[in-house]
Amino acid sequence: xxxxxxxxxxxxxxxxxxxxxxxxxxxxxxxxxxxxxxxxxxxxxxxxxxxxxxxxxxxxxxxxxxxxxxxxxxxxxxxxxxxxxxxxxxxxxxxxxxxxxxxxxxxxxxxxxxxxxxxxxxxxxxxxxxxxxxxxxxxxxxxxxxxxxxxxxx
Amino acid sequence: xxxxxxxxxxxxxxxxxxxxxxxxxxxxxxxxxxxxxxxxxxxxxxxxxxxxxxxxxxxxxxxxxxxxxxxxxxxxxxxxxxxxxxxxxxxxxxxxxxxxxxxxxxxxxxxxxxxxxxxxxxxxxxxxxxxxxxxxxxxxxxxxxxxxxxxxxx
DNA sequence: ATAATATCCGATTAAAATAATCGGAATTTA
DNA sequence: TAAATTCCGATTATTTTAATCGGATATTAT
Numbered sequence: 111x112x113x114x115x116x117x118x119x120x121x122x123x124x125x126x127x128x129x130x131x132x133x134x135x136x137x138x139x140x141x142x143x144x145x146x147x148x149x150x151x152x153x154x155x156x157x158x159x160x161x162x163x164x165x166x167x168x169x170x171x172x173x174x175x176x177x178x179x180x181x182x183x184x185x186x187x188x189x190x191x192x193x194x195x196x197x198x199x200x201x202x203x204x205x206x207x208x209x210x211x212x213x214x215x216x217x218x219x220x221x222x223x224x225x226x227x228x229x230x231x232x233x234x235x236x237x238x239x240x241x242x243x244x245x246x247x248x249x250x251x252x253x254x255x256x257x258x259x260x261x262x263x264x
Numbered sequence: 265x266x267x268x269x270x271x272x273x274x275x276x277x278x279x280x281x282x283x284x285x286x287x288x289x290x291x292x293x294x295x296x297x298x299x300x301x302x303x304x305x306x307x308x309x310x311x312x313x314x315x316x317x318x319x320x321x322x323x324x325x326x327x328x329x330x331x332x333x334x335x336x337x338x339x340x341x342x343x344x345x346x347x348x349x350x351x352x353x354x355x356x357x358x359x360x361x362x363x364x365x366x367x368x369x370x371x372x373x374x375x376x377x378x379x380x381x382x383x384x385x386x387x388x389x390x391x392x393x394x395x396x397x398x399x400x401x402x403x404x405x406x407x408x409x410x411x412x413x414x415x416x417x418x
Numbered sequence: 419a420t421a422a423t424a425t426c427c428g429a430t431t432a433a434a435a436t437a438a439t440c441g442g443a444a445t446t447t448a
Numbered sequence: 449t450a451a452a453t454t455c456c457g458a459t460t461a462t463t464t465t466a467a468t469c470g471g472a473t474a475t476t477a478t
Contacts, residue, residue, distance in 0.1 A: 112267075119354050123371070197267075
């Protein structure tokens with residue numbers, strides 16, 4: 111089974127959420143509760159995203175997180191990078207160039223590099239905005255935004 | 265880190281190898297030694313590939329494995345399928361439709377489905393032949409084939 | 419026939435990666 | 449200064465993946 115890590119999954123869901131509630135600041139606790147994601151885990155992920163300028167973080171009572179840029183400026187590949195989740199379809203094509211003992215016989219490196227590049231380009235071409243626009247329930251959520259803006263606007 | 269499993273890696277390497285030494289039968293033991301892959305593990309992988317008509321297997325003293333089809337007829341996606349390694353970028357898009365408790369809030373399913381479909385198409389479009397042709401050392405190996413044909417032709 | 423060489427199969431163990439938790443420090447605002 | 453928050457390192461738990469074990473069954477050469 112090949113799949114994205116939970117960290118990526120949580121990050122994508124959270125960023126999509128923040129992208130929909132643009133301009134509103136959510137604490138890690140709120141996001142954890144609203145999205146049903148383990149708090150301790152999510153808070154670390156959020157810190158990583160803040161460090162990479164995908165999120166803006168603010169300390170204190172009225173602190174929290176919000177998007178640092180427009181959703182269309184955030185590429186999915188940047189999220190992977192921020193979370194230290196490089197895509198490497200096989201060991202020998204990984205970034206850290208770890209040497210495979212089988213490299214003298216195994217010839218899949220070059221083709222795998224090309225495949226990986228294609229997948230990387232694919233992921234790199236998608237922005238958070240597209241992710242948001244593809245959501246089926248977009249309209250329903252937008253209605254909720256209205257209510258929440260009231261709720262959160264002090 | 266997102267990567268293919270060892271099983272996939274071993275399978276790709278082995279199939280590429282068999283594709284280069286076309287027409288020659290190799291035992292699981294030989295492949296294990298030649299390619300430096302754990303025998304017990306590889307033999308199971310080979311059996312799975314044989315079951316899915318990617319390899320032909322023969323019992324007995326002169327038995328072994330060889331490709332069941334031309335390399336250009338074998339799509340990488342078929343290998344994934346044969347080895348029970350479905351691609352599912354996130355849990356909720358997996359084939360077995362396992363229900364995610366967060367599905368009422370989390371909206372990434374639809375966009376992830378589309379991303380997954382794109383990656384699947386990409387992998388599906390590549391054949392074993394292309395994998396072989398991309399190998400840097402192809403010429404060197406082809407020279408070896410000559411020698412091995414002598415070695416293995418009775 | 420029989421010994422040698424194979425594939426095949428289920429179950430178990432080992433290792434690695436991932437996910438989650440714990441305990442606390444530092445920062446900001448009311 | 450107290451409450452709310454981000455931030456940080458280390459540890460534990462869980463899950464997945466990889467490897468091994470023990471043996472059954474099939475084929476071929478002698």
